[in-house]
Amino acid sequence: MKYEDIIHRCFRCGFCKLTDDYEEFNCPPHKKYRLESFSPGGRMWLIRARLKGDVQISERYQQILYSCTLCANCVTHCIFPFKEDLVNIFTAARESLVEEGTLPPAVRDYLKSIQTYGNPYKEPSAKRGDWANGLSVPAYDGQEYLLYIGCVGSYDERARKIARSVALLLKTLNISFGILGAEEICDGNEVRALGETWLFESLAQRNIEYFKTRNIKKIITLDPHAYNAFAREYKNLGADLEVYHYTQILAEKTAALADRLKTDPLEVTYHDPCYLGRHNNLYDEPRKILAALPGVKFAEMVANRGNALCCGGGGGNFFSDILGGGKESPARIRVAQAKETGAGIISIACPQCAKMLEDAVKAEDLEDKLAVKDIAELVLSRLETK
């Protein structure tokens, strides 16, 4: 296994479970299960135990590995020099399960769907662009940017609404962009997160080749997961792309809409998606957009930026649900944290977070107090119609 030479260096001291000020336990599976085996240190020691033959692959071992959301809280808060590799180590351990063909059924089914259908929803590729029906969004044809939507934005009902909002906003801002529709290929971020490196590389190469063929140099992504794949992982595979999350584009342009925006008061908080924040250090841009909205009072959650609690959907859990729901699930804790701010809206910048938190709002019976809105939806809703 990769990283075998450093894995024994984990002291299991537990800084990785916490936030900066040590106020909260912030590792989603540990927060839910509380057993030490579900903490990052516990996982490190178990991976090593498996390498040594002290434990075997079992349902529990799979659960412990795959309930990790790869949220990188451990990377942010570990005090040791190897901290940057923690998520890579967990991913490598998953890779070894893939190599041995011993996967939890939900993970196996996800990977099979990607292989067979090109998406986890078992939908035909032809429907990939349906989210844009009626919007007059142009197909990519040499515009400045490609707007890349990804599987969730293309097929999930809730996420499609976010995709539409982003596209409409980009149009309103006169950004030159086009979409690939049915020709779009899965970015593979979750495939990699679930340990299927071969399939990820194959998807990445297909995308890289396709982008080259179409002379696509600049990409705006809807989904932070796709942003992560393109901006970080594809670079390692030789891609030469300028990648932006849509909040980076909006952050520069929203102020230009000032005289068209409503000014009635609205209190809003913001949830940092892990693949935007901890993985890619994009904390300011979404806040800059919110700050540019007249009438919007921004209420920061106590756990924010590098301390934000993951929604529980990362690391493939959005699809596999191995971490699972229940009262101790991170999404439910997160909406409770949002409620504490007194804001009526949790703004987000990730379609997966949107869905996870919206479900949690329902489970916590907070529907009349708290709405989940993507930042693009929020900006659109503040635009005065002429």
Add this chain to the structure above:
Amino acid sequence: MPPAARWKRHTEIINKFCHAKTDKGAFVNIYESLCAITGRDYVSQEKEDTYIYSRDSGAEPPRPVDYVVMPGTVEEVQRILLFANEEAIPVTPLGGGFTLSALVVPQKGGIVLDMKRMDKIIEVNELSRYALIEAGVSQASLRAYLKKHHPRLQHSTPEAPPAVTVVGNALIQGHGHITPRYGLTSDMVNGMEVVLPTGEVCRLGSSAVTDSWYTRGPIPDLPGLFIGWFGTTGVVTKLSLKLYPRPQYREVIVFSSDDIDAIPEVIFELTQLDLLEDFFLITQEKPDWMNHIFYVVILSAHFEEELAMKIRIYSDVAKKIGNGKTIKVVENLHPALYKRFLDVPPQAAVAADFRKGGGFQYSAAILSFDKVPACWRKGIEIAHNHGMVASYVHQVLTCHSIMFGFNYSFNRADDKDIAAARQAIDESNRFILETEGMIWKGSSEAQKLIMKKMDPATAMLIEKIKKAMDPRGIMNPGNWEVPR
């Protein structure tokens, strides 16, 4: 674990503890019985979970665990103990699990009672300066809670990682960042709620008589029946801990010296001033500039003028000890060291990666000051004998004794290195006792050495107390046992 293997293991336990039969003679399903108490989510007999609880971060060898249970209430603790007592199943209560000497890794299998779900801060009485907390409250959460809600108060925070528990630190007679001024954490205990192995729930301290938890006496000092006993007498579920004023200003002043024999005198003189908050001695053979004796004094104050005065007084003291030739003030302290000294808690755990091996254990001695030079030299000798670079962090405990750490980093991936660390620990423990020192939170092997040296009448008293409180010997068995 496959059902057959699980059953085999069950049977082994049941045979080991011959009382584990119901009236009808059928075997008790221990796992299901525990699930019935806490709910299935908080009981595990999975090998992956028990593996983690069967070892700690030090160099002690692993020991098997059969079940991990995470109670959420005192009633659940009570029911678990009643059940375990009935079936004679060993129970090991666990807080942060970070003693490094495997005190809460069971010596005879059975149940690990992980208390971390009981993590409520029940009350902070600002006027009487105490916090009533459950057993699973971490150092970090109490510190953050006080910072947020009672910023004028603080509790004594150890050098251990922030996830360890406050109650665990108090029960092992641990120390914290204000120990030099106020004493050990165990001295800061006002009272407790405990569950006895036979199921009774008792309140100790003023809460036994009143509804308040503000003082430990003046009644018989029953908390002492649970402090330093390593969980062998019962399970502490709540604890009232003294809080202290939190000064607004802190500063560090560091002195250096190469005179090992002068250490007792320097400690005496620096503590004689009675003005410091924290005080520790450090050294490290590498890099060379760290290879001196450093006296690190943390000063705190409520007013800037007060802090300036204390700094001035301590700067002047160097000129007085040994006619100004024994210690000198370290000017231009490296920013990283400055931060390390003033951080509460400091990130002391990084010592585990000194050798890129992830392993660290120390043999801790509580010494009178006059014994420090001998131990200082011996610790270096032991480290060198085992091919290690010597490094020390010792904390002065009020103005009476010092916690002297014989520190050993090791490579967790190298069995020989682990064995060397164990050997170094054993040699250190033996030397501590030979030098009339006391071993703090000693491993099972260290406890054997202590019990062997202990006054037989005292050992008999310990045995009698244990027997009276835990007649079936279920509580963390193997600890504090009288040698036969």
